[in-house]
Amino acid sequence: MLHTSTLLPALIKLIAWTALSSLVASTSAYANCENTDIKPGLQQLFSKSWGIEYSGERFQSSANTSINADNASTLSLKWAYGLSTDQPRSYPLVTEDTLFIGDGGRGLVALDKETGCVRWENNSIKDISTSIISEQVDGRTLLIFSGRRSGVHAVDASTGDNVWSSVPKVHPVPLFSGSPLAYKDTIFVPISSLEIGLSANPFYGCCTTSGGMAALDVRTGELLWYRPTIEKAGSVITGKHYLFVEKRGPSGAPVWGAPMLDTQRDLLFFGSGQNYSLPASLTSDAIFAVHTKTGEIAWVKQFTADDTFNMACTISIDHPNCPSTMGPDVDFGAPPLLTQRLSGQDILIAGQKSGDVYGINPNTGQTIWSTRFGRGGPLGGVHWGIAANPELGLAFIPISDIPAFPSDVPQAPGLYAIDVKDGSLRWSVEREASCQERSCWTGLSAAITAGPNIVVAGAMDGILEIYRADNGEKLWSYNTKTEYDAVNGLPTKGGTLDAHGPMLAGNLLIVSSGYGSFQQEAGNALLVFSTAQEQTP
Known part of the structure; x- marks a missing residue:
């Protein structure tokens, strides 16, 4: 995305x-x-x-x-x-x-x-990139949102005072683009990776990270669980260029969009993006359903296979970090939605x-x-x-x-x-x-x-x-x-x-x-x- x-x-x-x-x-x-x-x-x-x-x-x-x-x-x-x-x-x-x-x-x-x-006004967080949502915590209303690089934040809605900030330690270069969702005691946070842009540097070894969904404690911002879209991102060495720049994969499958919550099934639904590097995974360009309490996968369905693309490809398809089998970059950036057919299903x-x-x-x-x-x-x-x-x-x-x-x-x-x-x-x-x-x-x-x-x-x-x-x-x-x-x-x-x-x-x-x-x-x-x-x- x-x-x-x-x-x-x-x-x-x-x-x-x-x-x-x-x-x-x-x-x-x-x-x-x-x-x-x-x-x-x-x-x-x-x-x-x-x-x-x-x-x-x-x-x-x-x-x-x-x-x-x-x-x-x-x-x-x-x-x-x-x-x-x-x-x-x-x-x-x-x-x-x-x-x-x-x-x-x-x-x-x-x-x-x-x-x-x-x-x-609160001037301490200047890279806000998502929707502003709210949750009642111990008698006060918190405003919750993400900054593109600064992580997830909670602010007192009455005064604008900072309550907590959190950068979930899920990988070294997280990017926060999709809006969080708060429900009861948990905040669900979609996470992508800066490697989509870092790949444009030919001396950067692309790529080792994956996107995912994090669950945070609404009172403290503490990480409760994390569901990566790729279980072992960057685990395969696929080659080198310039003699010393190591290529790795699979990577990518960022979560760009907000999650959707099904309170009856206790499931979160969200989409993933394309892979950043080869080999392609089975969970890119996919829709995930995960359990809200644990992050365990209920099911995952891939809709486009072998979609491998990063920003290096926008410079040149011959860029050393552009995958040799470049994909069309047609991920799920838009969140899915749950609705009912008129039959009630x-x-x-x-x-x-x-x-x-x-x-x-x-x-x-x-x-x-x-x-x-x-x-x-x-x-x-x-x-x-x-x-x-x-x-x-x-x-x-x-x-x-x-x-x-x-x-x-x-x-x-x-x-x-x-x-x-x-x-x-x-x-x-x-x-x-x-x-x-x-x-x-x-x-x-x-x-x-x-x-x-x-x-x-x-x-x-x-x-x-x-x-x-x-x-x-x-x-x-x-x-x-x-x-x-x-x-x-x-x-x-x-x-x-x-x-x-x-x-x-x-x-x-x-x-x-x-x-x-x-x-x-x-x-x-x-x-x-x-x-x-x-x-x-």
Whole structure:
């Protein structure tokens, strides 16, 4: 899963944005926010996980959102907040009066939901890359999230004070990209590896690590168990180059996406990525089911074999660290989801970067049906996340199909609605590309969100749209690629819509616009839209 970015340009951008943010904050940032109450309300939470519910359906019911097919067309911009990064990678947690989100190089911020004014901010963790989730621990609410390199963190939601930080010692170079999930006394943390990028160095011996799923104690961050995707990563010496650089494998199979929790079966479901080096393993490009108490595997099902790829291959297929039998890089970056067929039977649905979508028996891992949309490739196919509406028996599949490797299969960027019982197509919206460049490509890479008879999707060309869930009719559209007068005074503009995607909460629609990775349109706008009527608890 290409959820990585070039480190040096990102560092330069981070320094520039941090300096600009500090300058503005010292002058006019809080001119209208002097009377903002620093204490957030914590009685009503609009999501339990990255997937809204533990099931991962990314479905917000009418109990938690008043935005629906009848009033979506009335949405208007309520306020914009200028983020301190042009690669926003955080997904908000919303309460009755507060929006918690990671603000790039600035840290974690608690924003007044009505005005966008800052209640409190925590400047100690500046690489937040996941959704913000919460858990009740000993009478207080903890905010839990991961930093890309800094590990997993717990912060007091009332004050912003640090409670604990943890870097699970599972291998030397962990990377935290997928959002954690908290349930009762345990936090489940997906882990990948920096070796995806380190492989670009020809003097680096690729590769020895694997991805996996860690379970931490919610009170302390202590590691309870770890399930690697490859039991003996790097155990085979496969050769040398430059006389002394040793090649090893199998490696890779990172876990890029959030896990999904089945509370009835006590199982976690998650997907794995491609192998980084030869030999290929049987657990790359696979869906795992593991027991929540122990991490023991209930079943694992591989969907694409021999997919071996790393960042060295983007430099040259002749790079000494690029596998000699390079794969297509079509891993599972998007989390699977658990939903029900209208008959009442559970079904696990997983979308792959190949463009394939699978209906899976959650008890056995057996494939019930499969279908394919578009061409697929290293940046999708299905890239960040699918959604489902259990009331309609539909799943919604965003297809990126960003230009990548040559292929005879036509690109088909757009949104597809399928019947969860058999994978059959119910409707589709194919988005026509205005150019072949990544900065204006019209595919859907970001995760999408479903609501009461609506689907909200953000495209790489910066267009945010809402469709009727039952027939695909477009109800509302907004071009986020513009400049904004931000409530915090920071110069603010929108760009590519990518990564975690939109959030529905009450009468609000929330999205981060601008994702400057992979030659896409950079921006730093946190946008909050609203309908006229507030959602009552």
